[in-house]
Amino acid sequence: MVGPTYSLHAIVLRKTKLGESDLILTLLAEDGRQVRAVAKGARKPNSPFSSRLEIFAEVEALMASGKSLDIVKEVRLVDAHQGIVFDAQHAAACAPVVDLASRLTQPDLASPKMFALLSSALGHACSCNAEEALAVCAAFMLKAFSFAGFRPCFDRCVGCGVSMPLSCTETARDTVLFSAAEGGVVCSRCLLFSDAQRIPVEVLSWAHFLLMSTFDDVVASRPPCRVMFEILHLCQSWVREHVGSRLKSLDFLFVSGLF
Ligand SMILES: [Zn+2]
Structure with missing residues (x-):
């Protein structure tokens, strides 16, 4: 059963194949919430969604609330970020x-x-x-x-707060201790x-x-x-x-x- 519709400004973070022709999308909404949604038939060659729901795309979508996943009804591209999508590097x-x-x-x-x-x-x-x-x-x-x-933290010791020298003019041989577990x-x-x-x-x-x-x-x-x-x-x-x-x-x- 499909619930009420709402509009969503979002960026496509991830897509996963579902069934023969659907996609499950992970989207980041403008308010920073993550939204997971199904785009039905999105992998069919003539789908109105094709090329609009690629990873990196910023979109305006019309969504319908679903029971577990919401459903993408319509999509308009805001920015496909083609410079990213079409270049392997x-x-x-x-x-x-x-x-x-x-x-x-x-x-x-x-x-x-x-x-x-x-x-x-x-x-x-x-x-x-x-x-x-x-x-x-x-x-x-x-x-x-x-x-x-x-x-x-890159400029102060995470243990005692003493200022650490981080000058770009130092030679590449100079090193500083860094711990991910301790935070810097x-x-x-x-x-x-x-x-x-x-x-x-x-x-x-x-x-x-x-x-x-x-x-x-x-x-x-x-x-x-x-x-x-x-x-x-x-x-x-x-x-x-x-x-x-x-x-x-x-x-x-x-x-x-x-x-
Ligand atoms: Zn210290």
């Missing part, structure tokens, strides 16, 4: 963005900042080159961790019983910059690809520690050889 760089958004949001929990952050990240990633999109992805992840309540950088005096690992100052300095900067500034800063990958590895250990899973999209990015 962009798509691989942005897959962890929607993957993380689906892990950090819930059906009954409003989080409007998360939608705004996601929409802005995809908009920027769409209009920059693939290496810059990788930096947008890393910046999105660090900012999303903050919104979800587990912001990494750790000074040598607080090292006892810590699982901290040594991370180059250059990497933590860039991570701090990504966390504190707008996407415009991130794209303009010409972030080095090699360092962005190191930050994405930090993000994966952060997800493992604080979300309790791994992002397969990140694992794919690491082994894909696309960059």
Whole structure:
């Protein structure tokens, strides 16, 4: 039985095949709630939904409340983010963005900042080159961790609060201790019983910059690809520690050889 209809402004985070021709969609609504819905017949070649319900697409939809899953009745594309969808490098760089958004949001929990952050990240990633999109992805992840309540600390020891040197002029050989379990950088005096690992100052300095900067500034800063990958590895250990899973999209990015 189909319930009342409502309109929904949302971004497609994930899609799963259902039966012969249907799709189950995971959407992030404008208020930050996650919505799971069925698009009936969406995989038929002549479906009005085809090409409008791809991952990364921002849509206006007419929905009907259902018993367990809501039902997509009509869809209008707001932005397909084609620059991401039609380029393998962009798509691989942005897959962890929607993957993380689906892990950090819930059906009954409003989080409007998360939608705004996601929409802005995809908009920027769409209009920059693939290496810059990788930096947008890393910046999105660090900012999303903050919104979800587990912001990494890069400039002060998480044990005693002492200020840690994070100058970009340091050589790549200089390292600082970092612990995902403890929430950030750790000074040598607080090292006892810590699982901290040594991370180059250059990497933590860039991570701090990504966390504190707008996407415009991130794209303009010409972030080095090699360092962005190191930050994405930090993000994966952060997800493992604080979300309790791994992002397969990140694992794919690491082994894909696309960059
Ligand atoms: Zn300390």
